[in-house]
Amino acid sequence: xxxxxxxxxxxxxxxxxxxxxxxxxxxxxxxxxxxxxxxxxxxxxxxxxxxxxxxxxxxxxxxxxxxxxxxxxxxxxxxxxxxxxxxxxxxxxxxxxxxxxxxxxxxxxxxxxxxxxxxxxxxxxxxxxxxxxxxxxxxxxxxxxxxxxxxxxxxxxxxxxxxxxxxxxxxxxxxxxxxxxxxxxxxxxxxxxxxxxxxxxxxxxxxxxxxxxxxxxxxxxxxxxxxxxxxxxxxxxxxxxxxxxxxxxxxxxxxxxxxxxxxxxxxxxxxxxxxxxxxxxxxxxxxxxxxxxxxxxxxxxxxxxxxxxxxxxxxxxxxxxxxxxxxxxxxxxxxxxxxxxxxxxxxxxxxxxxxxxxxxxxxxxxxxxxxxxxxxxxxxxxxxxxxxxxxxxxxxxxxxxxxxxxxxxxxxxxxxxxxxxxxxxxxxxxxxxxxxxxxxxxxxxxxxxxxxxxxxxxxxxxxxxxxxxxxxxxxxxxxxxxxxxxxxxxxxxx
Amino acid sequence: xxxxxxxxxxxxxxxxxxxxxxxxxxxxxxxxxxxxxxxxxxxxxxxxxxxxxxxxxxxxxxxxxxxxxxxxxxxxxxxxxxxxxxxxxxxxxxxxxxxxxxxxxxxxxxxxxxxxxxxxxxxxxxxxxxxxxxxxxxxxxxxxxxxxxxxxxxxxxxxxxxxxxxxxxxxxxxxxxxxxxxxxxxxxxxxxxxxxxxxxxxxxxxxxxxxxxxxxxxxxxxxxxxxxxxxxxxxxxxxxxxxxxxxxxxxxxxxxxxxxxxxxxxxxxxxxxxxxxxxxxxxxxxxxxxxxxxxxxxxxxxxxxxxxxxxxxxxxxxxxxxxxxxxxxxxxxxxxxxxxxxxxx
Numbered sequence: 123x124x125x126x127x128x129x130x131x132x133x134x135x136x137x138x139x140x141x142x143x144x145x146x147x148x149x150x151x152x153x154x155x156x157x158x159x160x161x162x163x164x165x166x167x168x169x170x171x172x173x174x175x176x177x178x179x180x181x182x183x184x185x186x187x188x189x190x191x192x193x194x195x196x197x198x199x200x201x202x203x204x205x206x207x208x209x210x211x212x213x214x215x216x217x218x219x220x221x222x223x224x225x226x227x228x229x230x231x232x233x234x235x236x237x238x239x240x241x242x243x244x245x246x247x248x249x250x251x252x253x254x255x256x257x258x259x260x261x262x263x264x265x266x267x268x269x270x271x272x273x274x275x276x277x278x279x280x281x282x283x284x285x286x287x288x289x290x291x292x293x294x295x296x297x298x299x300x301x302x303x304x305x306x307x308x309x310x311x312x313x314x315x316x317x318x319x320x321x322x323x324x325x326x327x328x329x330x331x332x333x334x335x336x337x338x339x340x341x342x343x344x345x346x347x348x349x350x351x352x353x354x355x356x357x358x359x360x361x362x363x364x365x366x367x368x369x370x371x372x373x374x375x376x377x378x379x380x381x382x383x384x385x386x387x388x389x390x391x392x393x394x395x396x397x398x399x400x401x402x403x404x405x406x407x408x409x410x411x412x413x414x415x416x417x418x419x420x421x422x423x424x425x426x427x428x429x430x431x432x433x434x435x436x437x438x439x440x441x442x443x444x445x446x447x448x449x450x451x452x453x454x455x456x457x458x459x460x461x462x463x464x465x466x467x468x469x470x471x472x473x474x475x476x477x478x479x480x481x482x483x484x485x486x487x488x489x490x491x492x493x494x495x496x497x498x499x500x501x502x503x504x505x506x507x508x509x510x511x512x513x514x515x516x517x518x519x520x521x522x523x524x525x526x527x528x529x530x531x532x533x534x535x536x537x538x539x540x541x542x543x544x545x546x547x548x549x550x551x552x553x554x555x556x557x558x559x560x561x562x563x564x565x566x567x568x569x570x571x572x573x574x575x576x577x578x579x580x581x582x583x584x585x586x587x588x589x590x591x592x593x594x595x596x597x598x599x600x601x602x603x604x605x606x607x608x609x610x611x612x613x614x615x616x
Numbered sequence: 617x618x619x620x621x622x623x624x625x626x627x628x629x630x631x632x633x634x635x636x637x638x639x640x641x642x643x644x645x646x647x648x649x650x651x652x653x654x655x656x657x658x659x660x661x662x663x664x665x666x667x668x669x670x671x672x673x674x675x676x677x678x679x680x681x682x683x684x685x686x687x688x689x690x691x692x693x694x695x696x697x698x699x700x701x702x703x704x705x706x707x708x709x710x711x712x713x714x715x716x717x718x719x720x721x722x723x724x725x726x727x728x729x730x731x732x733x734x735x736x737x738x739x740x741x742x743x744x745x746x747x748x749x750x751x752x753x754x755x756x757x758x759x760x761x762x763x764x765x766x767x768x769x770x771x772x773x774x775x776x777x778x779x780x781x782x783x784x785x786x787x788x789x790x791x792x793x794x795x796x797x798x799x800x801x802x803x804x805x806x807x808x809x810x811x812x813x814x815x816x817x818x819x820x821x822x823x824x825x826x827x828x829x830x831x832x833x834x835x836x837x838x839x840x841x842x843x844x845x846x847x848x849x850x851x852x853x854x855x856x857x858x859x860x861x862x863x864x865x866x867x868x869x870x871x872x873x874x875x876x877x878x879x880x881x882x883x884x885x886x887x888x889x890x891x892x893x894x895x896x897x898x899x900x901x902x903x904x905x906x907x908x909x910x911x912x913x914x915x916x917x918x919x920x921x922x923x924x925x926x927x928x929x930x931x932x933x934x935x936x937x938x939x940x941x942x943x944x945x946x947x948x949x950x951x952x953x954x955x956x957x958x959x960x961x
Contacts, residue, residue: 444832461824464823472827484811
């Protein structure tokens with residue numbers, strides 16, 4: 123048995139937070155080694171360390187029996203380690219051939235025909251059928267993946283790392299990709315395959331390593347393990363079953379009926395009660411973000427109906443939704459949440475501006491100041507200086523500011539999309555406390571998260587989403603985590 | 617020991633704020649230096665007459681710069697300002713001289729016309745979704761061509777009329793009338809930006825248009841209004857210019873004059889600390905920038921230095937000002953610099 127890669131005692135910190143704890147990983151030549159674990163378990167980080175994108179704090183990497191010191195992406199490729207990302211890393215306007223040959227030594231003057239021929243040869247040895255003269259922007263997601271793989275092969279790769287490779291593929295494309303991967307392993311290439319989807323592990327992999335909270339909690343031979351055992355390893359305790367308790371729908375504030383915004387949201391129905399925290403869980407990219415955008419009027423629904431407090435609504439823009447008492451704390455602070463160069467106070471006031479005026483034209487600045495101070499102390503934003511520029515606050519305080527900004531509008535319904543991503547543990551606990559308080563005060567909350575633990579802990583009720591549909595409902599109880607994980611990661615095809 | 621470390625942290629927390637504020641004072645600090653240097657070299661620089669003539673010279677470029685400031689703060693750009701001014705002057709001349717309209721009607725209609733041209737800029741940016749830099753680069757040509765067409769290439773109008781010339785040549789006490797108009801416009805702009813929801817929305821849109829949209833702001837409407845404001849102020853500039861020279865014409869010499877006005881306005885805005893990336897900048901910084909640009913030209917003129925040195929000095933100041941902007945706002949790409957990104961929903 124020969125290992126092409128041996129990683130030993132790998133540790134990794136992100137700004138003083140340890141995300142990998144002495145992880146070992148051994149990859150056998152010519153096998154598919156699946157890497158599974160919940161969100162934030164450290165799968166991608168481990169892969170990026172192997173591909174040289176992140177430096178490691180401690181630990182050894184041995185490639186073909188040779189210890190390697192510092193790794194960078196170029197050196198990793200030189201050692202035969204290539205990584206294929208979810209988002210293809212290709213130059214869209216250049217041809218397939220140019221993309222494949224980009225890392226190769228070429229003659230000083232490039233002979234285009236020769237270039238095309240060599241690219242065709244590489245594709246042919248791998249058994250791909252892609253026109254090398256097409257610009258990459260004309261290809262489908264799957265074809266782009268094949269080009270990436272061809273690019274890796276052309277640089278004599280021995281280890282191919284694939285992160286969530288089937289996320290954007292149709293079923294036949296997935297079958298084709300798996301066939302390609304099997305063919306690569308026959309040629310002696312090892313594949314490290316990161317996935318959320320357990321059936322793929324059983325379909326494809328020879329070995330499976332489970333990461334939990336940055337630790338390797340077990341490596342098993344796939345032929346000797348059951349899905350239940352893997353879920354147990356991922357979650358850390360035995361599976362349990364429980365009955366779903368439906369909420370008392372006496373005071374419904376929001377109802378969706380068959381709401382679609384294709385392709386991400388497919389016929390979603392839900393009902394939200396006053397003072398309830400409704401969790402919407404699912405793997406990243408299951409449609410939670412898009413659903414939140416539809417409810418808030420950022421995107422418009424293709425079909426379906428929406429009712430706020432019993433009245434039918436159709437929002438054309440977020441300002442319509444705000445008028446109906448809905449607020450959305452978006453996932454991406456920098457892109458959609460905050461205005462980095464404006465002061466904390468101005469950021470908090472933005473959505474409340476229409477209500478802060480005298481005679482509909484002039485801002486009531488004393489009222490604004492009082493409102494801002496109120497929110498700063500409500501959420502304990504540090505430092506409590508309203509004139510300080512937003513981007514100078516820490517991530518946790520930026521997150522608080524984003525919530526403060528929306529609480530200032532006094533919403534009836536608060537939607538939080540991944541509110542604790544990139545937030546330190548103390549702030550996270552504080553936000554959890556705030557959410558519970560808000561619900562007790564009578565606000566209705568929709569919490570969207572791919573962190574199933576978080577969502578089960580906070581919510582009264584959890585709806586599970588997969589590929590744009592609700593596929594299960596659970597009571598908010600952390601003991602349900604294994605069941606939730608089973609629902610979102612199993613039964614890939616229906 | 618522990619306490620002192622805590623205090624050090626507080627000072628560090630506040631320090632970037634102080635540095636960030638500096639950008640608005642830099643034009644004033646440089647202005648003071650310039651005034652001190654020029655007045656020590658030639659005392660005539662500080663005479664009331666000369667100071668008033670600086671203010672008077674600054675009015676047209678200043679009005680354009682105020683309009684441009686609104687557009688820039690909302691994340692846009694406007695290269696067509698001096699061309700709108702050209703059209704405004706020609707329309708006024710046609711209405712007032714050729715069509716014998718009253719002063720009031722001609723003033724009103726030409727202001728309406730330049731405001732409409734601003735609206736067109738806004739529509740090209742928000743509806744056709746051209747990047748602002750390219751959209752107004754195009755309309756710059758369109759409007760210049762339009763003014764040539766109105767004037768049939770070479771027509772000159774002699775504008776007579778006591779009420780009207782007062783706009784360009786009259787005085788309110790020691791203060792030239794154009795300077796009065798400029799000061800009023802600056803105060804109104806200051807109040808709008810500082811004390812109205814619209815002003816806040818302008819900063820929000822320029823600072824992060826996606827976040828502004830997600831906060832319920834109608835991003836396109838805010839941008840549109842900034843171009844309308846710019847168009848209106850260009851109209852005011854055109855009227856003052858026409859009243860001052862008693863002529864509305866489009867000959868080569870004036871074309872050159874107009875493009876100088878454009879460059880002066882852009883220079884004043886950049887030196888005044890209005891970020892070309894949008895969302896950052898203050899009116900008092902801008903006023904400093906405007907006065908600095910024109911004080912520099914005036915002072916160098918008094919000292920007998922040629923145009924070459926004025927231009928050179930302005931260029932160096934822009935490098936300083938924009939360099940500071942980029943320094944305070946790291947991670948800005950050339951794409952954003954050239955406004956090649958439009959709002960993607």
